[in-house]
Amino acid sequence: xxxxxxxxxxxxxxYGEYLVGFTLGTMFVFGANIPIIGGLVILFILFTLYGLxxxxxxxxxxxxx
Amino acid sequence: xxxPVHFLKKKKNRRKSKLVMTNTSQSDQPSTEYLLQELNNSFxxxxxxxxxxxxxxxxxxxxxxxxxxxxASFLExxxxxxxxxxINLSFIVILLxxxxxxxxxxxxxxxxxxxxxRHVSKIAWIRNILDLKKDLSTHEEMCGxxxxxxxxxxxxxxxxxxxxxxxSVKSSNEFILLFIVLSIFSGSYWFIREQFYASYKLSxxxxxILWGLIVLYLIxxxxxxxxxxxxxxxxxxx
Numbered sequence: 001x002x003x004x005x006x007x008x009x010x011x012x013x014x015y016g017e018y019l020v021g022f023t024l025g026t027m028f029v030f031g032a033n034i035p036i037i038g039g040l041v042i043l044f045i046l047f048t049l050y051g052l053x054x055x056x057x058x059x060x061x062x063x064x065x
Numbered sequence: 066x067x068x069p070v071h072f073l074k075k076k077k078n079r080r081k082s083k084l085v086m087t088n089t090s091q092s093d094q095p096s097t098e099y100l101l102q103e104l105n106n107s108f109x110x111x112x113x114x115x116x117x118x119x120x121x122x123x124x125x126x127x128x129x130x131x132x133x134x135x136x137a138s139f140l141e142x143x144x145x146x147x148x149x150x151x152i153n154l155s156f157i158v159i160l161l162x163x164x165x166x167x168x169x170x171x172x173x174x175x176x177x178x179x180x181x182x183r184h185v186s187k188i189a190w191i192r193n194i195l196d197l198k199k200d201l202s203t204h205e206e207m208c209g210x211x212x213x214x215x216x217x218x219x220x221x222x223x224x225x226x227x228x229x230x231x232x233s234v235k236s237s238n239e240f241i242l243l244f245i246v247l248s249i250f251s252g253s254y255w256f257i258r259e260q261f262y263a264s265y266k267l268s269x270x271x272x273x274i275l276w277g278l279i280v281l282y283l284i285x286x287x288x289x290x291x292x293x294x295x296x297x298x299x300x301x302x303x
Binding site for chain 1: 116127128
């Protein structure tokens with residue numbers, strides 16, 4: 001899980017296709033609702049991890065330029 | 066008669082001035098490197114938009130799976146006496162929500178598709194300029210840049226006129242997919258209901274419908290992937 005978060009700093013991993021894959025993979029054991037809710041939370045974290053450093057970098061760059 | 070001669074003269078002059086204009090514009094044209102850069106940009110942007118369409122459809126599919134699952138779990142806990150009313154209400158509400166989201170998604174996808182078409186026309190425009198400059202003249206060379214599977218080269222574009230005011234959608238795979246999904250979902254209402262009354266196992270039918278939807282989505286994604294894989298490969302080679 002931590003590797004996933006680490007990887008999301010460099011690669012965008014917040015696409016809907018991954019959510020569907022995650023849901024389908026875990027649906028057999030957990031049903032559909034729990035993976036979708038959990039997957040949305042994970043997707044939000046991954047989106048923040050990918051977008052926040054870039055946003056800060058752009059913000060700082062615009063301040064210095 | 067003086068007027069026709071005058072008219073002809075005017076026409077001749079106009080043609081001359083057009084020729085002069087093309088000559089001057091050819092000298093003012095941007096460089097080939099700049100055009101290729103623009104070509105690459107619009108190419109990448111159209112690819113990004115296609116990915117966005119896939120992304121939105123995947124979210125919609127996840128939502129659809131979730132809503133069907135909610136209905137299924139809801140139905141299993143309902144008492145038998147109040148079953149008929151509850152099943153009707155829950156299915157109608159879920160169907161309405163799914164339809165509203167589906168239609169808004171469809172309009173969004175159409176907008177994205179129009180944006181992609183604009184990129185395609187820009188690509189065609191750059192192609193014409195490059196043809197004029199005689200830098201890249203043959204069809205094979207152009208295919209090397211665009212990829213032969215690019216919509217600009219596709220002849221069999223599907224056209225659907227939905228309303229009478231000329232509203233048309235080109236290459237509307239998404240529309241067909243959405244239509245299939247919604248019709249399956251609405252059709253499954255009666256199907257599940259009848260099967261439930263016939264005391265079949267509900268989860269079996271729901272899983273059957275889910276797998277149908279999933280297979281449809283996977284086919285769609287595979288088509289999109291192969292369409293882009295080829296011309297990105299060609300782009301890299303060129």
